[in-house]
Amino acid sequence: MSKSVAITIESEFTRVEFLKNRTPETTDEEAKNAFALLSEYRDGGIYVAHYSGYSEWERHVNGDEFVQVLGGETTLILLSGGKEQRNELSSGQMLVIPKGVWHRFESPIGVKVMTITPQPTEHSIDKPNGT
Template identity: 30%
Template sequence: MTQPIDLSAALASFERIWSPRVVATVNDYDVRVAKTKGEHVWHVHNDTDEFFLVLDGQLRIALREEAGEREVVLDRGSLFVVPRGVFHKPSSPAGASVLVVEPSGTLSVGDEHDEVPDHVDVTVGHPLAGDAR
């Protein structure tokens, strides 16, 4: 990567929800952007944390922890790290744009997950269209 990335242009380059695009790689980590709307799927990443930053809209993340279930609400500009080994389910009733950081090759539905609905893309991230760079 030798040029700045315009995140607005990156997000405008695709329509599909829950289908992240890799905008940069830092060491062995992907920086991905995604559009969200509705519910993702309950899943867990056994060996890595997952970083979320809300660029626009609101993202909710339900968590299954030892003390029980809870939900965090992330408004624009908020970030949250889901610890490794914690089942979680992102959702966004009205839609949101998010930036996610996780190790390259990490599946969007984690290591274990519930049945994946058709609107959720099972991927390690798609390349970003060239015109967004």
């Protein structure tokens, strides 16, 4: 059994660089410094990120994703039955995204977010058809 170590989330943000104007076309290489893995967890990990802009669509087929806004604000859009459900989130708020649901972030001003994300993650630049 490995030793557990306490993590101070705010100090972990010193490991990331603010990514300005993220777009669905932003590559993993361009975005890599805006994200940090805090810990492995089950079949995925716990991550922090700091960026502004708009993400691509994504979904996680192996489990629910936990999203907590730690600073700033975002609109977390879930695609359900082909319709967009817009969730306005600001610092201190969280949302659990059900397994397999396509979603994306709109954060024009900027957001600091922590997620517990199962893997693998599927991505789509274009709005997916269906759920």
